[in-house]
Amino acid sequence: MGPFVPDIISDQLNLVVALIIGIAFGFVLEQAGFSSSRRLAGVFYGYDFTVLRVFFTAAITAMSGVLLLGYFGLLDTDVIYVNPTWLWPAVVGGAIMGIGFVLGGYCPGTSICAMAIGKVDATFFVGGGLLGVFAFGEMFPLYKDFFNTTALGPAKVFDSLGISGGLFAFILIAVAVLAFAVTTIIERKVNSASLSREFSLSKHRLAAIGVLALGLVFVILPERKAHMISTVSNANYVATHSVKVMPIDELAFRIVDMEPNVLIVDVRNPDRFNKLALPGSHNLSLHDFFSKDNNALLSQRHVKKVLVADEEAQEKVACLLLQKLGYENVLALEGGLPRFKETILDSTAFVTTGSRWDSDVKSFRETARVEIAKMIEAGKHTAAKTVKAEKKITGGC
Amino acid sequence: MNTKYMNPYLAGFLLGIVLLAAIFVTGRGLGASGAVKDVVLTTIHAVAPTHVEHSPFFGSYFGAGKESPLKSWLVFEVIGVLIGAFISGLVSDRLKVVTEAGPRVAPKLRWLFALLGGALFGAGAQFARGCTSGAALSGMAVLSTAGFITMLAIFGTGYAVAFIFRKLWI
Numbered sequence: 001m002g003p004f005v006p007d008i009i010s011d012q013l014n015l016v017v018a019l020i021i022g023i024a025f026g027f028v029l030e031q032a033g034f035s036s037s038r039r040l041a042g043v044f045y046g047y048d049f050t051v052l053r054v055f056f057t058a059a060i061t062a063m064s065g066v067l068l069l070g071y072f073g074l075l076d077t078d079v080i081y082v083n084p085t086w087l088w089p090a091v092v093g094g095a096i097m098g099i100g101f102v103l104g105g106y107c108p109g110t111s112i113c114a115m116a117i118g119k120v121d122a123t124f125f126v127g128g129g130l131l132g133v134f135a136f137g138e139m140f141p142l143y144k145d146f147f148n149t150t151a152l153g154p155a156k157v158f159d160s161l162g163i164s165g166g167l168f169a170f171i172l173i174a175v176a177v178l179a180f181a182v183t184t185i186i187e188r189k190v191n192s193a194s195l196s197r198e199f200s201l202s203k204h205r206l207a208a209i210g211v212l213a214l215g216l217v218f219v220i221l222p223e224r225k226a227h228m229i230s231t232v233s234n235a236n237y238v239a240t241h242s243v244k245v246m247p248i249d250e251l252a253f254r255i256v257d258m259e260p261n262v263l264i265v266d267v268r269n270p271d272r273f274n275k276l277a278l279p280g281s282h283n284l285s286l287h288d289f290f291s292k293d294n295n296a297l298l299s300q301r302h303v304k305k306v307l308v309a310d311e312e313a314q315e316k317v318a319c320l321l322l323q324k325l326g327y328e329n330v331l332a333l334e335g336g337l338p339r340f341k342e343t344i345l346d347s348t349a350f351v352t353t354g355s356r357w358d359s360d361v362k363s364f365r366e367t368a369r370v371e372i373a374k375m376i377e378a379g380k381h382t383a384a385k386t387v388k389a390e391k392k393i394t395g396g397c
Numbered sequence: 398m399n400t401k402y403m404n405p406y407l408a409g410f411l412l413g414i415v416l417l418a419a420i421f422v423t424g425r426g427l428g429a430s431g432a433v434k435d436v437v438l439t440t441i442h443a444v445a446p447t448h449v450e451h452s453p454f455f456g457s458y459f460g461a462g463k464e465s466p467l468k469s470w471l472v473f474e475v476i477g478v479l480i481g482a483f484i485s486g487l488v489s490d491r492l493k494v495v496t497e498a499g500p501r502v503a504p505k506l507r508w509l510f511a512l513l514g515g516a517l518f519g520a521g522a523q524f525a526r527g528c529t530s531g532a533a534l535s536g537m538a539v540l541s542t543a544g545f546i547t548m549l550a551i552f553g554t555g556y557a558v559a560f561i562f563r564k565l566w567i
Contacts, residue, residue, distance in 0.1 A: 003424030015473045017423055022477015024415045025427055029478070030485035032408030037497050037511075039402075041566045043552075044559035053405035054412060055534065061413020062538035066420060074421075081425040083527060083536045085543035090532070093525025094550020097518050101555050102562050104514015105497075107529035108522065109429035109478065111515065116479045117486030118494040124508045125515035129430070132519020133437040140454035147524065155542040165540060180406075195402070207406065395425030395470075395535075 001292055002075040005393060026113050035114040037105030037121055044102055047191040049183040056176040064214060067169060071224045076292040081395030085160075087150035104128065166218040173215035177208045225290050232320040243319045246306050246331040249361065252344045252368040255279055255375070263297070266308045267318045268337070276341070278308060279375035289321055298327045305330045312336045344368050416538055425470070426535025430522035432475035435466040442466075454523075471531075499566040510565060525550070 005014050032054045033039045042048025069075035101107060106114060106125045114122030140147070152160075158168035187194045231237060254262045255278065264281035266273050273283040288294055298305060305322065307315040307330060315332035322330045333340060343365065350362045402408075416427055438458050442449045449455045458466055466472075486492040498507035522528040525547045527536070533551060536544015 002421040005423045005425075009422070014423055014470060015468070018470045018473035019477040019480075021415060021419045021423075021427070022474035022479075023481035023484070024418075024477075025412070025474065026478035026481025026483075027485045028408055028412045028415055028481075030482040030491070031403040031489065032405060032412065033402035035482060035486070035491070038499065038566065041499075044555050045563065045567050047567070050402070050405045054409040055529075057406050057409025058412035058416060059534055059537040061410050062416040062420065062426075062534075063540060065413070065417035066538055066540075069417075069421060077539075079424055080420055080539060082539045082541045083532060083543045085541065085546065086524075086526065087546065089524040090526070090543050090546045091550045093521040093523065094533075094547045095554040096521030096524065097528060097547075098551045098554025099558055100514040100517030100521060101529075101551060102514075102558050103510045103565070104518065105511065105566070106514065106518075107429070107551075108433055108515075108518055109427070109528065109530040112429060112475055112478050113482040116482035117492050120494060120496040120504075121498065121507050121511040124511040125518075126433070128512035128515020128517075129433045129519035130437050130440075130515075131512070132516035132521075133430075133434050133523060134441065134519075135516065136520040136523045137437070137452060137454040140452070143524075144453060152542065157540050157542045157545045160542045168540065195405075199404075204406075393424035395428075 001073065001295075002069065003080060003393065007292070025109075026116065029110060029113040030117060034110040035117050035119060035122070037114065037119070040107075040110060041102065041105045042191075045190075046183075046186050048194070049187050050195070052183055053180060056179065060173055060176055060211065063169060063172070064218075067165070067218060067221075071221055073224065073290075076290075078291060079293075079393060081393045082154040082156065083395070085152040085155045086148070087152060089147055089149065092146075164219075165223065166221055169218040170215035173211055177212060180204075180208070225287060228324060229286055229321060232324055233317050238313070238316055238320065241320055241323075243316045243323075244331045245312070245334050246304070247334050248340050248343050249364065251278075251306060251333055251340065252365070252372065256368050256371045261303050263300070263303050263305050264308055265298075265305055265318070266337075267314065268309055272310075277376070277379075278337075278340075279372060279379050281308060286318060286321055289318075289325055289327075298322065301328055303329065306333055307331065308333050308337050308340075310336055310338060344372060413538075416535060420535075420538065423470070426531065426538055427474065428471045428527060428531030428535065429475060429478070430519065430528035431469070431471040431531055433519060434523070435469050435472050438466040499564070501564055 005017075009017060029035070033050050034054070039048050039050055043051040066075065066077065066080075070077040097107070104111070104125045106122055108126075108129055111122045111125040111129070115126055156165070158165045161168065184196045184199070187196050251262075251264075264278050266277055266281045266283045267286060268283070269285075270283055273281075277283065282297065284294060289298070305327065307318045307322075309315045309318065312332055312335055315336060319330045319332050350358075350365065352358050355361075419425065419427055438449070438455060441455065442459065450459050483492070496504040496507055498504060502510075518528060522532070525532050526543070527533070527547065529548075529551060533544055533548035537548060538544075
């Protein structure tokens with residue numbers, strides 16, 4: 001499951017990967033004609049829409065790939081870098097760059113590419129870029145407040161617009177295909193030497209239909225995580241799939257015994273977890289089960305994963321989700337956490353069952369109550385305070 | 398001679414695959430302006446270390462436990478871009494020291510505007526936290542709000558001012 005940084009690929013090796021990706025990036029940019037400022041500037045004057053075609057095709061290809069890899073569980077889309085939004089700085093910065101584009105005929109990536117094949121104007125552009133960054137930094141106090149204004153964090157565009165990711169992807173693809181068609185008509189009228197005059201119309205129409213179909217697939221494809229959670233929550237699914245249950249006394253015994261091959265996974269919300277949690281338990285949401293980070297924890301086969309929630313039914317859903325994700329040896333706690341609390345932790349009167357073991361069970365529960373209470377108290381000072389280290393990938397310009 | 402460029406849709410598809418590979422393998426997209434910043438940081442740190450370390454903007458990039466800015470992902474990626482573009486120019490016979498300008502623009506004027514354009518891009522990319530590749534293209538690929546806003550702002554403003562500067566290009 002991607003990404004391979006930082007687990008499989010080290011920071012050092014990542015720099016080698018950067019070099020290789022850069023070589024491919026530079027090669028494709030140059031082959032596309034992005035080493036020519038006249039060609040780049042053409043997008044603003046209607047005589048050459050190469051920039052628009054390459055840029056939007058690339059954005060749609062990569063976006064589609066990310067959506068598909070995420071859907072099939074091959075890429076952990078919660079870990080990849082999503083550049084955070086500072087709304088007004090992005091608008092103003094983009095506007096400044098837009099003027100720079102028209103004046104300079106390049107953007108930073110393309111200027112570096114053009115410099116490599118000997119364009120003198122591109123070398124001046126790169127030099128200007130260095131001066132621009134320097135000047136920005138020296139005058140920073142002037143706009144320091146503005147620089148940090150309207151921070152929205154790593155916002156997703158479809159959430160900002162209040163629509164689904166799939167629908168947004170379809171709209172973007174449809175807009176791009178429309179833009180490709182319209183700009184080709186404009187370009188053929190404005191520029192008699194246009195490259196687009198050589199395009200095979202039938203092939204391009206076919207490609208357009210193909211990508212629009214892909215866009216429709218995105219609309220239909222449910223979001224993988226939500227879809228899986230809703231599948232296992234379905235009453236029919238729960239009724240037809242069995243889940244093993246761990247009796248209350250067994251769990252209490254294993255806790256008191258500090259048995260290492262038991263992992264308690266508490267799926268209640270963090271507020272409730274912080275108020276009362278079983279010793280050594282891990283607080284994960286159903287969404288966390290999909291994360292690459294919890295893979296190592298949950299995939300230890302010989303360890304019994306005991307799911308804990310307010311109700312046994314919720315525990316069963318969590319167990320079924322783990323099973324669907326390929327994790328083994330998962331059990332639900334009998335009766336949910338409230339029953340465990342009532343039976344073991346609270347000193348309620350022992351209810352006799354008529355069994356000849358009654359007196360043993362009674363004395364065990366009394367021992368367990370004291371021991372587990374001690375462990376919970378000890379845990380409050382140590383283990384509970386270990387905050388999970390965020391393993392986010394840094395990126396951006 | 399002018400060797401033909403690749404079909405733009407094919408080039409775009411390949412560029413998208415490169416970007417997707419970067420996201421899939423490393424978890425992050427492509428970029429360019431970040432490397433420009435790293436070069437600036439290193440240069441001014443070599444010239445005036447104390448000034449830089451106390452600078453409200455540049456200072457945050459230096460300090461205990463921080464590696465040299467040149468040892469960054471984007472610097473290596475941009476070195477790759479130089480190599481890759483050079484190879485492409487070599488195989489397509491486009492290696493030539495030349496100044497490219499609009500039909501009515503003398504080389505020296507072109508240099509001046511290229512310098513100015515580069516400076517605006519360098520400063521603008523700081524506000525937007527990235528340029529056309531790092532913020533707009535890579536941001537769009539991961540459906541980041543910032544990516545779309547930056548893209549719209551760059552191209553929207555470009556079209557808005559294109560008429561004023563038309564003599565530079567047509």
